[in-house]
Amino acid sequence: MDISNLTIKKAHSILVAKEVSARELAERYLKEAHAKSGLNAYREIFDDVIAQAGEAQKLIDAGTATMVTGIPLAIKDNILIKGKIASASSKMLENYRASYDAGVTEKLRRAGSILVGRTNMDEFAMGSSTESSFYGKTLNPHNPKCVPGGSSGGSAAAVAGGIAIAALGSDTGGSIRQPAAFCGCVGLKPTYGKVSRYGLGAYSSSLDQIGPITQNVEDAAILYDIIAGHEPKDSTSANMAHQSVATTLNADRKMTIAVIENYLNEASPEVRNRMMDGIKALEKAGHKIMYRNFINSKYDIATYYVIATAEASANLSRYDGVRYGNRGSNENLKEMFIQSRSLGFGEEVKRRILLGTFVLSSGYYDAYYIKAQKARHFIKAQYEAIFKEADLIFMPVTPTSAFEFGSKADPLEMYLSDIYTISLNLTGLPGISIPLGMDSKGLPVGGQLIGQAYGEQALLDGALSLERELGL
Amino acid sequence: MEIEIKDVEHLAGLARMVVSDKEKELLCHDLREILAYVSQVKEVSVAIGEPEPGELHNVMRDDVNPHESGIHTETLVSAAPSRAGNRVSVKKIL
Numbered sequence: 367m368d369i370s371n372l373t374i375k376k377a378h379s380i381l382v383a384k385e386v387s388a389r390e391l392a393e394r395y396l397k398e399a400h401a402k403s404g405l406n407a408y409r410e411i412f413d414d415v416i417a418q419a420g421e422a423q424k425l426i427d428a429g430t431a432t433m434v435t436g437i438p439l440a441i442k443d444n445i446l447i448k449g450k451i452a453s454a455s456s457k458m459l460e461n462y463r464a465s466y467d468a469g470v471t472e473k474l475r476r477a478g479s480i481l482v483g484r485t486n487m488d489e490f491a492m493g494s495s496t497e498s499s500f501y502g503k504t505l506n507p508h509n510p511k512c513v514p515g516g517s518s519g520g521s522a523a524a525v526a527g528g529i530a531i532a533a534l535g536s537d538t539g540g541s542i543r544q545p546a547a548f549c550g551c552v553g554l555k556p557t558y559g560k561v562s563r564y565g566l567g568a569y570s571s572s573l574d575q576i577g578p579i580t581q582n583v584e585d586a587a588i589l590y591d592i593i594a595g596h597e598p599k600d601s602t603s604a605n606m607a608h609q610s611v612a613t614t615l616n617a618d619r620k621m622t623i624a625v626i627e628n629y630l631n632e633a634s635p636e637v638r639n640r641m642m643d644g645i646k647a648l649e650k651a652g653h654k655i656m657y658r659n660f661i662n663s664k665y666d667i668a669t670y671y672v673i674a675t676a677e678a679s680a681n682l683s684r685y686d687g688v689r690y691g692n693r694g695s696n697e698n699l700k701e702m703f704i705q706s707r708s709l710g711f712g713e714e715v716k717r718r719i720l721l722g723t724f725v726l727s728s729g730y731y732d733a734y735y736i737k738a739q740k741a742r743h744f745i746k747a748q749y750e751a752i753f754k755e756a757d758l759i760f761m762p763v764t765p766t767s768a769f770e771f772g773s774k775a776d777p778l779e780m781y782l783s784d785i786y787t788i789s790l791n792l793t794g795l796p797g798i799s800i801p802l803g804m805d806s807k808g809l810p811v812g813g814q815l816i817g818q819a820y821g822e823q824a825l826l827d828g829a830l831s832l833e834r835e836l837g838l
Numbered sequence: 839m840e841i842e843i844k845d846v847e848h849l850a851g852l853a854r855m856v857v858s859d860k861e862k863e864l865l866c867h868d869l870r871e872i873l874a875y876v877s878q879v880k881e882v883s884v885a886i887g888e889p890e891p892g893e894l895h896n897v898m899r900d901d902v903n904p905h906e907s908g909i910h911t912e913t914l915v916s917a918a919p920s921r922a923g924n925r926v927s928v929k930k931i932l
Contacts, residue, residue: 462917463917465910465913465914465917466913598899601896601897601898602897664875664878665878665879665881665882667875667876668875668876668877668878668879669876669879669882671872671875671876672876672879679853683853683854686854687919688918688926688928689914689917689918689926690917690918690919691919692919693919693920696920696928696929697929698929698930699928699929699931700854702928702929703854704854704855704856705856707853707854707855708855708856708857711855713861716855716857716861716865717865717868717869717872719853719855720846720849720850720853720855720865720869721869721872721873721876723849723852723853724841724845724849724869724873725876727849727852733880734876734877734879734880737879737880737882738876738879740882741879741882744882776871777868777871777872778868778871778872778875781872781875
């Protein structure tokens with residue numbers, strides 16, 4: 367039987383109907399993953415995939431399979447899987463074996479999913495193209511000259527390349543949504559606190575969130591249901607019971623959707639064209655469209671690069687060569703710290719640590735860090751004002767489609783490409799990237815729907831209606 | 839304020855890193871550019887957006903039910919680059 371192009375839902379139904387075994391499905395995806403190793407999507411394919419399939423089959427045979435039992439998933443290299451290397455695609459952690467499972471890993475294991483391997487990413491999640499990985503770049507399956515996006519480039523490439531049915535990524539400034547858009551996938555960043563950060567390598571603790579990268583909206587809802595929920599071991603976890611969204615998806619729900627007009631006009635013509643298709647589709651689906659403007663996005667980026675780098679400089683101070691990770695020269699303690707960190711961190715990571723150190727340093731802390739925290743409230747207030755009149759917001763994910771390798775060598779130019787995704791991390795709001803079609807070069811373009819805090823049901827309902835209407 | 843090479847050296851020292859002379863040049867240039875951009879954050883009016891008092895608070899659990907002593911020791915110490923028995927080993931500190 368044809369077991370290519372499977373979604374979570376389709377794969378689940380053929381597994382449960384015993385039309386294919388978990389082992390056969392796993393073997394197929396392993397074969398594909400090896401055949402497409404040129405993508406460099408996986409850092410490592412785990413050696414226990416068949417054994418995991420065996421465990422999944424037991425659940426299927428016992429009639430206790432969940433929606434993701436036996437489903438091959440790709441996991442970003444910064445999410446801990448006990449006993450497996452989690453390197454955050456850095457040299458610093460190249461041989462670090464996770465001493466515990468991340469909260470999301472525990473949930474996926476309990477649900478019987480197959481963790482195929484860990485995916486390539488920008489080093490320590492700092493980047494928008496996966497070019498800063500210590501282990502080489504990942505190719506965009508749609509065009510090998512183009513980046514898959516970042517920092518979850520490997521996860522998006524794995525899903526788009528058909529070597530995982532779905533994947534987990536992490537999003538601090540757009541790192542799920544942007545690679546999903548570049549690779550033609552769906553990428554969901556949940557409301558901050560809905561998915562545990564326990565066991566996620568910390569980059570910027572007030573901004574990081576784990577989320578699904580999938581082939582369609584329904585799969586995103588299914589995987590989100592599995593990983594979401596209160597986590598006692600994450601003190602930033604939202605203290606609320608999770609209500610399933612996948613079982614109550616309603617694409618017929620009519621809503622008021624605010625399109626951010628100035629962002630639309632600032633995007634490239636190709637992105638604008640696809641966004642217009644998206645707006646037409648939302649209108650056809652019966653939603654009411656209104657047009658609003660946001661204040662200049664430059665404040666978003668400035669605020670983000672102060673806060674994220676400040677938090678990163680604090681979070682990455684744990685990499686000192688003492689208890690884990692690569693250790694540099696051992697002359698004396700200070701030398702050990704300096705050598706471990708200088709040799710273990712790449713260029714972009716060093717750049718962000720230094721910037722973060724600057725904005726937190728004596729004499730500059732008030733002018734930069736405190737100011738940025740205040741600006742963050744200002745940005746949130748803008749969203750709250752729009753949500754008084756609209757249920758969802760629609761805007762681009764990226765200003766352009768996937769760019770070519772090496773084309774954004776200037777770091778500031780790279781940072782400016784995050785303009786449409788960053789504010790969601792600053793505000794904690796949920797957002798989803800949905801494929802809108804291709805540009806004239808055959809590269810995918812994504813559109814972004816944004817919901818109210820903890821409003822994933824409305825968000826996914828809207829996303830499903832858009833996907834259905836576009837009929838891609 | 840304009841970043842100079844000596845500032846890069848100072849920051850690197852604070853962050854416990856060394857950077858080569860070539861890296862210092864590049865970082866100096868990059869940091870100047872980025873800092874010029876992020877300095878726009880100062881334009882945001884002070885009157886807007888003061889965090890509410892008590893908006894953020896620490897979340898703690900009760901200090902009860904400790905796990906059995908030593909159950910995680912091997913897992914954790916085995917990750918250390920250098921160990922002596924159940925201890926992480928480093929060069930003399932004092």
